[in-house]
Amino acid sequence: MEVSDDHRVALAYGTLEGHPATGEEAFIVRRDDGGSVTLTLRSLTRAGHGLWKPLFPVALLARHVYRRRFLRALRQDGARAT
Template sequence: MKLTDLAGLPLTYAPRGLTLDGPLPDGFHHLEVERRLGAGDAVHARAAEALMRWAPQRGIGLRPQATAPRAASGVDILSHLVVLPVPCRVVWTVEDAGRTGFGYGTLAGHPESGEEGFLVERRGEDVYAVIRAYARPATALTRLGGPLTWVGQRVAAQGYLRALQHAADGRTR
């Protein structure tokens, strides 16, 4: 699968967009994790820009290819999990004084069906990274993986948070 193959692929799930403000839908496995990154405008700016430029994905070794250098609605992104293609499309973005982020949904060919959302939020002076997801198996392999699939998703989410912590601290990866 190549990045150019994604344009014609459909999203594989509904409802869409719920990783932004929820509630996360029934019938899916849910994931919500967060980490305080620090405080202040500089921390927020570094983490927000890194987030929108795919730092969480690069931080766990996915080497994303995208149809744009920054997340925006409609941008396709292709990563590989070992040898498995992980095709997604950005379904929402937000960039305002209080929060910055995006959510992407799975496309046909992804091992799961669902959505993952990435946010950098201001809570007063404090800055938090938030990862929210809902997914269910889309292939025999992920169905067979059962609980191990969800453990892997949680491990990936913790890696996303670490990557954003590095960005917030001004450390590049």
Template sequence: MTYPPEGFVPAESRARIGHGDQRFETAVMQTLTWQIQERSGMGVRVEDTPEDDEVRYNPVTFDEQGVPIAPASIGTPRVEKTTPDGTPLITAGTTATLTMHAFGQTVQAPVRVVAIIDERDRKGFAYGTLDGHPLSGEESFVVERTPDGSVWLQVRQFSQPASRKWRFVAPLLRRQQRVMAEKYLAALRGD
């Protein structure tokens, strides 16, 4: 991330998690059902999901060469609501509380999904932190299929401690973020 908001620290992790269309589709479904977080040792409690009839913004979509193929619109999201087995997919506006154990403490981290990435070869989501989270910022989880068929997971974030209490332990928070980023990548690599 080249230009994070002022005062926020960026971080990015990326790993190859497989190859081929089936691996891509499986990784996308795992990403859009909170499995990255769950396989990383977090608890996930979905608090609220937007109503089906809620109006949503659909951004401009682009083809492989970056040429716009569909204009931005207001309407229902293009992402399916459930997996083939009926598991609900993450949608923009979903709020959840992530629970993790770090440094002998149980930490509750409320988040809201702020974006769904739904391109031909890039799919995933981003969430922003809510009051009560130790950090203020955003984090994205994007599965990408490259022209050679390789499948990659990219985790990007920018953050800063959410309050004075958390500023005192900022180095520990940064360390924990690095640890979690590696766990996220390992979750889809199958480590």
């Protein structure tokens, strides 16, 4: 699902069968009238089924690494992450 208006852009998705985790994730970028930009990441996640279940902690670690990269990218462009 995508949402876009003058001050907000958002993308949300759900995992497919066979993915290491089961859940949904949303990325929401907002710009206020003063030009400040915020990124909100929302996740509802649980371990996938079958062979993936014992590897779920590794998937959580990978998600943490990618989120830090998102925040670093925002900061490099001069935006303030919250």
